Amino acid sequence: MKRPQGFDRPVAPRAGVPDAPAPAAPESSPESSPERPAAVGTVTEPIPIVRQDVVATPREPERETPREASEADRAARRYADAAIGRIPSNREISRALRAARAERKRVERGEVRRFTKRSRHRRMLWLGGAGVVVALVLGVVLVGLSPLLALRHVEVVGASRLDPAAIATKLDDQVGKPLALLDQAEISSDLAGFPLIRSYTLESHPPDTLVVRIVERQPIGVVQQGSAFVLVDEAKVPISSSATRPADFPLISATGAAADANADSGFAAASAVLASLPTDVLGRVDTISAKTKDDVSFTLRGSGATVVWGSAEDSALKSADLAALLKGAPDARRYDVSSPHSVTTG
Secondary structure, eight states, X not given: OOOOTTTTOOOOOOXXXXXXXXXXXXXXXXXTSOOOOOOTTOXXXXXXXXXXXXXXXXXXXXOOOXXXXXXXXXXXXXXXXXXXXXXXXXXXXXXXXXXXXXXXXXXXXXXXXXXXXXXXXXXXXXXXXXXXXXXXXXXXXXXXXXXXXXXXXXXXXXXXXXXXXXXXXXXXXXXXXXXXXXXXHHHHHHHTTOTTEEEEEEEEETTTEEEEXXXXXXXXXXXXXTTEEEEEOTTOOEEEEESSOOTTSOEEEEOSTTTTTSTTSHHHHHHHHHHHSOHHHHTTEEEEEESSTTOEEEEETTTOOEEEEESSTTHHHHHHHHHHHHXXXXXXSEEEOSSTTSOEEO
């Protein structure tokens, strides 16, 4: 029978143990066992016998000092950490989690900023523009309401018959107010005390000047009221009054129920005719009368000729016809231009 591999391997002698003598084979009695031939190829290994007196007793390990023990522990811990990895503590795990969350938030913020860069740029432009507008408005309001732009001087322009100093004195109650807070209604009430002012405009000239541009009423004729002669404009607003008739102005004689009431009155028609006449013809008008709006006539100085005008319609064409007739027939006593396409003289 084949032995298992290694079964017949020689046993190495143990250190410190002397070789034991091979045991003697037991004697067999011929009576108890007959002679048998030895089995071919059979080897028996002797069992080693160790004597009691030669068995080595284990040595007691030497004690280490605390310093050597701590160094050894640290070395062993480092070795274990390097070999299998050290288990982190709860504090280290919490710190690592916080660091991971912070890193994740940082990455997310970076991605959000990258994808919203264009919209943020537009928003910044809008906010910047709005900020500039708000700053300008606030600056204008603050500067406009500050004492730096308070009214100090009133300048009157366009007054010929009126006294500019009198108008400026009338507006003294506005001095000291900021130009942006001038009371327009109060200024209008103050200027209403001057009948010769037909219209006006106000111009603020920073830092402290108010310019009042006056348009005075222009007289067109004289209206007799009792024994007084009143110089009036085209709206029949009195400009001046005197006991004698002013020279170079025609005497207006308008009659009828609607003489002074509305635009269809005789006076309105007469004033419209006077306003349409050329300057050289207007200077020759002595008296003008109008019973109705369609019955306007006037007389000329010097010659005493009469001009039949009719209504105030087509006044520009009638004025051109009258100028031609005065040159063509200067000695005529009557000029009829009531029909501008068919004029007559007599």
